Amino acid sequence: MAHRPGLSYRFTHAITRTPSDSVSNGIRAIDSGDPDADRFREEHGLYVKALQEAGLRVDVLPALEEYPDSCFVEDPAFCLPEGAIRLRPGTASREGEGAAIRPALENRFGTVVDLPGSGCVDGGDVLMLDDIILIGLSARTDREGAGAFAHLLTDWGYSAKVCETPEGVLHFKTACSTLGDDVILATRVMAESGFFGNRKTVVVADGEDYAANVIRVNDVVLVPEGYPQTRAAIEAAGFKTVLLPTHEARRIDGGLSCLSLRFALAES
Numbered sequence: 001m002a003h004r005p006g007l008s009y010r011f012t013h014a015i016t017r018t019p020s021d022s023v024s025n026g027i028r029a030i031d032s033g034d035p036d037a038d039r040f041r042e043e044h045g046l047y048v049k050a051l052q053e054a055g056l057r058v059d060v061l062p063a064l065e066e067y068p069d070s071c072f073v074e075d076p077a078f079c080l081p082e083g084a085i086r087l088r089p090g091t092a093s094r095e096g097e098g099a100a101i102r103p104a105l106e107n108r109f110g111t112v113v114d115l116p117g118s119g120c121v122d123g124g125d126v127l128m129l130d131d132i133i134l135i136g137l138s139a140r141t142d143r144e145g146a147g148a149f150a151h152l153l154t155d156w157g158y159s160a161k162v163c164e165t166p167e168g169v170l171h172f173k174t175a176c177s178t179l180g181d182d183v184i185l186a187t188r189v190m191a192e193s194g195f196f197g198n199r200k201t202v203v204v205a206d207g208e209d210y211a212a213n214v215i216r217v218n219d220v221v222l223v224p225e226g227y228p229q230t231r232a233a234i235e236a237a238g239f240k241t242v243l244l245p246t247h248e249a250r251r252i253d254g255g256l257s258c259l260s261l262r263f264a265l266a267e268s
Contacts, residue, residue: 001159003131007264009180009216014056015079015104015261019044019071019248020063026252027069027091029170033251040248044071047222047259050242054217056262061104070097071249072258074123075140077101078149079263082156083111085149090120090140108265116152119145124171124258129178133158134195136165136172163195173213173257179239180216185230187212202237205229213255215262222256 019041024034051058064070069091076097078085084105086098098114105112115121122140126133126149133153135146143162150160166189169175176186182199184191187209191201204212204227211227214234221239223231224246231241246256 001131001157005130006180007130008128008178009218010264011056011217011262012264013108013262014051014058015061015073015101015108016044016048016051016058016259017061017071017073017101018063020065020068022065022068023071023248023252025068026254027093028252035248035251040071043245043248044259047244047256050220050222050244051217051260051262054220054222054242056217058260059104059108061101064097064100067094067097067100069094069252070100072124072254073101073261074258076123077105077261078121078123078126079105079109079261080156080158081264081266083113084109084261084263085152086112086114087121087123087149088115088119088145089122090138090142090145091122108263113152115145115149117144117148119143119148121145121149122171123261124173125165127173127176127178129199130180130182131159133160134163134172135160136163136169138165138169138171140171163193166190166193170253174253174255175209175212177212177214177257178216179214179221179234179237183237183239185212185214185234200237202233205233210250210255213257215256215260217262224250224256 211230
């Protein structure tokens, strides 16, 4: 596809969902204790405020008690200027989240389609750059789903590539993010993967791998608090940062990108 400057970080809108009381039952790879729902909602409120201050109009959906992980709205959908694609998360407990978020997608997009076939794709495995969309295989995204998603993106005029996510990485974006302007933030193993070609790569500081998941939103980069070396590296690369607490989200394998769907819509 042609290079589309700003595709990966110039946004006008976002969709989020309030964490539920049942979030304490959220899935996790390692048990570090249950998240506190009230504190999670406080952190989520700061997150929404940061998106708004970055210039986005934010739709905050109500909590879904039947789906403990439903605040991580990035996984069941993917948004582009042309429309939204309802994905199919690769965890059984999250199967109904796509149907639950569809009305919010239809409220913003004239085109909403479902991922073809029966394969699975989690949005956390999809990294959108300005000239290509990378889809990482993982325990949550299988080859059938990734292939169907890539084919659909090609039909929409985008270039897509399926990548073998390094072993031990939960989601592709657990270990990398785009900072925009052909700059990637990545853990050392991802930086050495070859996925990013000749793009400049900012390597996450040793011991701060969680900080690889950030989001560039217009003119700022939202960064999880508690990782000073990585924040300093991002700022040294020329980006303005905003710190946000993600302590409760981290307990159930969540990060900054997971908590919103971000997209650009033409002004009506």
